[in-house]
Amino acid sequence: MTDTMTTANNEAQHTEPSPQEASKPMKTEKLKPAKPTRRSYSFRPLLTDVTQWIRSNPLAVGFALAVVVINLGLAIWTAVTGSAFPPQSARISYDKLGHGMLYVVPFALLIVMHPLRLLLDIPVLLIAGSVAESRFGAVKTVWIALICSVGGIAAGMGVSVMVNGHSMVWRTMAQTGTVLGPLAVVVGPLMAASAFTSLLWRHRIRVIGYAIVATLVLYRGEPGDYCILAAALFGHLLGYLMAQRDDERIQWNHGTVLETRRMLGIVSAVFALGPLVAMSSPIHHGPLSTLGLLLGPNSLDNTRLEQCLNGVGSMDCFMQYRLQRLSMPGGILVSLLPCAFMLVVSWGLFKGRRLAAWTSIIANIGTAELALIYYFVFPLAQSPDGMRALIVHGAWRSALFTAALPIIFALVVAMSMRCFRLPTDLRRLAAGLAASAGSFLVLSAVYLFVGMSRPGEFTERPTFVLLLEDLPRRFLPIGFLNEITPDFLPKNGTAASAVYQGIGPVFWAVALAAALWCFTDAALEGHEAQAKASQLVEIDGESMSFMGTWDGNRYWFSSSGRSVIAYRVEHGIALTVTGPFGDSAEWERDFKDFIDYCAEQSWTPVFYSVHAGQRDLLASLGWQSLDIGTEMVVLPAQWQTRGKKWQDVRTAINKAKRDGVTDVLTTFEQASLSMQAQIMDISEQWAEEKSLPEMKFTLGGVEELLDPRVRLLCAVDADGTVQAVTSWLPTWREGRIVGWTLDFMRHRPDSANGVMEFLIARMAERLKEEGAEFMSLSAAPLAGISVMEFEGQGSGTEFLQHVLMAVADIIEPVYGFHSLFRFKKKFQPQEQGVYICYPDSAKLAQIALAVVQSYLPDMKPADVVRFVKALRD
Incomplete structure (x- = not known):
């Protein structure tokens, strides 16, 4: 985890700006696949x-070992003595507050x-301990x-009292107590350490960490889970x-698309797995914890269930209803299959599927609506005690927590x-x-038919x-039926029971298969x-034709x-993205x-980034x-670095050699996981510290x-840290690669001056x-603009020229295209014009909007406001 970024100012200091510039991690060698030979593998480097790592993190390792030894020793002792694990002496409860808590808490x-x-x-x-120890000692x-x-x-137990104090099982929770667990010890240092990591890892730690903690609170609901949440805060x-x-106060404006x-x-996926988390709780008192009853100590009492159904209500009727539903395999399946469905949706989100995003939004909003209906509206309508019953039974709490989380996520x-x-x-x-x-x-038709044709098979x-x-x-x-009194139940072993239990799982199985089929669609629109x-x-x-293959x-x-x-x-x-490519004999046509x-x-067709030959056509x-x-x-x-004009490049090469910096040529696929993670880290850092979104179109990320x-x-230094990275796009002619075009160019904010000059010089030597x-060092978008007039044409192009020049000047503080333009001139290149060609000057306003929209497809009014504030500051 390493911080990184590049702004136009940073680039000026490094003399090497870049459009989507900014930072770079990495290191490793040529990355050739190792040739396996007999006895060529050794565990010695791994053991080293x-x-x-153990020597660097003695506290984390020692604490983990202490937890293992104490718990295994206690497990052996309880097994020998026949007592329960964990013993009551290891539990913290409200009844013990003020009585020996100094000894019980540790x-x-x-x-x-x-x-x-x-x-x-x-x-x-x-993991958590080593992250904290490496940053704080x-x-x-x-x-x-x-x-x-x-x-x-202190805070967690207090919140637990406020949340659970009116519940029916409060006395059990207060007397039985809870095991806090070692997670309550390490979650605080981990969250504190996140402030000293890169933006990418900071967001990863906090977002995933809070998602897991929220899942524990909602699906288990033990007092210890509230303590973990409070410790994290x-x-x-x-x-x-x-x-x-300064960067700790930076708003998470624009994470990269991939990371987001x-x-x-x-x-x-963490939220989808919540029902399984509920099973790990003996108390199962989280608002979404019905499935925890599967492993709980309670059992169905058929006599009490019958009394409840006949109107002889009592405090444990809702518990009997829950246990009865869990006694039916269909009830369990109809709870687990939606979890599997949401896991598939999560996978679709991970892969960037638009259908998965819409499905997630609809499913989460639907969950919130159902929570309010089944936890609040129905119980309120059915209970003669009104709101008092909702408070006693905890339905209001279930409605609040169940609805809030999906709405926020949607x-x-x-x-x-x-x-x-x-x-x-x-x-x-x-x-x-x-x-x-x-x-x-x-x-649905089958259920209604069986219900009407076999009424005697119900209670x-x-x-x-x-x-x-x-x-x-x-x-x-x-879980949605916790506070609902069933009007009737099927009798065991009947056709009605099979239909009653079966239609839900069958529907969710079909929906799950349909989601998998849609999300694994290889023939996407436009993909072929x-x-x-x-x-x-x-x-x-x-x-620049390779840019035409991008998403x-x-x-x-x-x-x-x-x-x-x-296009x-x-x-x-x-x-268009440059001109035609493929069979060159067809281009004119x-x-x-x-x-x-x-x-x-x-x-209206407009050809963007075409060269002189196509412009003339x-x-x-x-x-x-x-x-x-x-x-x-x-x-x-013709590459050489002799003469006064090449002084900066020679200095950069010599400095890199003195500092032990080497160049490593690879691909993302061949790169190590560490290198890939660093590339993403640097790119994320850059994207989040820009006041405008990451640019697209002819700029890659x-x-x-x-x-x-x-x-x-x-560029990899002597310590194995990658200081900068560049990407190169191939160009073919008659099926043979004839050249390479520079695209991605980012470096660490603290990398040595000249690191980009070194990489470009080394690439030139390699290609030689x-x-x-x-x-090709590519073209800096919207930099070096000038008007080209042709015979018989007017000066209508001035409007488009002025619009694009204004755009270029406005975003220059963020993206530094003019600085990039000057940087590339250091390499004494041949300068070739890149043009935009259009048929009708009456469309100039639309063309200007189309160009800006293509480069900044995600820009919103809020981004403009934020950008203006950044300029003002």
Whole structure:
């Protein structure tokens, strides 16, 4: 975990700005696959690493060992004596407050609920403890743990009293007590340490950490879980006060698309697994903890159940209803299958599926609505005591917690919709929806038919109205039915019982299969076209043609299918990504055919980032053009660094050699996990510290590095830390790679001056050895703009020129394109104009909007306001 970033100012200091510039992690060597030979593998380096890690984290290792020894010893002792584990002396309860708590609390913090919990807790203790110890040292970590755990216990127990004090099982909780567990010790230091990590890891630790803690509180609801939550908050506050850094106050404005959707997918999965967490609680008093009854000490009392159904109510009737529902396999399945469904949705979120995002929003809003209906409205309508009954039975608490969490998560997903761009084939989606809806209707009809035709197989003869009222409950997880009195129940061993239990699981099984089918759709809308375009780019193209294979583009193919034009449609403008690529013999015809195609669609075609030859061709058709940048091209065969003009580059190369910095050529796929994580870390740091979103279109980010054809050249120092990274896009001619184009260029904020010059110089030397024809440093978008007039044309281009120049000047403080332009001139490149060509000057306003929208597709009014504030500050 390492901090990183680059702003235009940083770039000026490093003399190497970059459009999506900013930071870089990494290290490793050429990354050639190892050749396995006999006896070539050794555990000695691994043992050395483990030993070194243990020596570096004695506190974390010692604490984990103490927990293991104490719990295993206690487990053996209880097994020999026949007593319960954990013993009552290891539990903290309200009845013990003020009576020996000084001795009970430390013991309660070291004991787990079951010895098998050590398999989960020990890795957490080691990871969390090492993170804190590596940043604070052993002594400070102990003090932070002491403050957070003591404060967490006091605050957590108080909150538990307020939340559970009116519940029916409060006396049991107060007398039986709870095991706090070692997680209450390490969660505070971990949250405090998060303030001293990079932005990427800070958000990962906090978001995932709070999601897990919230799941414990909601699905287990033990007093110890509230203590863990309070300890986490204390640690978060301490970390903030201790850090007092500028970046600690930075709002999480724009995480990278890749990281945002991964985080949302992970958090969604944590929430989906909540019902399974409930099973680990003997108290099962969380608002969502019905499934915890499966492993609880309670058992169904058929006599009491019958009395409750006959109107002889008492305090334990709701418990009997819950146990009765759990006694039926269908009740368990109808609770577990929705969990599996939401896990599939979480996987879709992780992969960036737009359908998964919408499904998550709908499912979470539906969950909130059902929570309010089944926990609040129904009990209030059925209970003669009104609101008093809701307070006694805890329904109000269940309604509040069950509804709040999904609503919050649905809002977060909705605000992050830009991250979910992968569409689903409409035919597949329609088939999945039809299967789910059809199964629901058929199963509902079957239930109503059986209920009306076999009324004697129920405890009470149901009417059609009662069957209709009960029908939705057959599809709901039993947790929603906690506060609902059943009007009738099926008799065991009857057809009615099978239908009563079976229609819910069958429906959810169909929905689960439909979701899997939709989310594993390989034939995404545009995916096949993108794959075909990716093949054609390997036939022939220009220096920036590879950018046409990135996500977000549409594709027009020639009639032969051997050439293609990549484009985007914004504000009625079909804006291309460079010119055609594929079979070069078709390119001239492609321009005319694409223009005709756009006319059929009522679009205005505009060719963006084309070179002089294509500009001249379009000029012959009466088109106008505007110079929107200058591409810097280096010829590797002529590469040399002699002379005064090359002084900066020579200095950078010599400094890198003195500092022990080497260059490593690899791909993202071949890179080690550590290198990949550092790349994402640096990119996330850069994205979050910008006042505007990450730019797209002809500027690549982390997602564009994943293509195995893209090369990465990293600068690695003597300590193995990657100081900077660049990515290079291939260009083919007649099926052969002839050159490489610079795209991704980011470095650490504290990297040495000249590290980017070193990497570009080393790439030129490598390409010279490989015999490449050219090395393009690409063009800085919207930098070096000038108007190109042609015979018979007016000066209408001035408007578009002025708009784009104004945009370039406004975003210069954020992205530093002009600084990047000057940086690239250090390499004495050949300068080649890059143009935008358009047919109608009346469309200039739309064209300007389309260009800005393509580069900043996620920009919102709030981003503009934030950007203006950043400029003012």
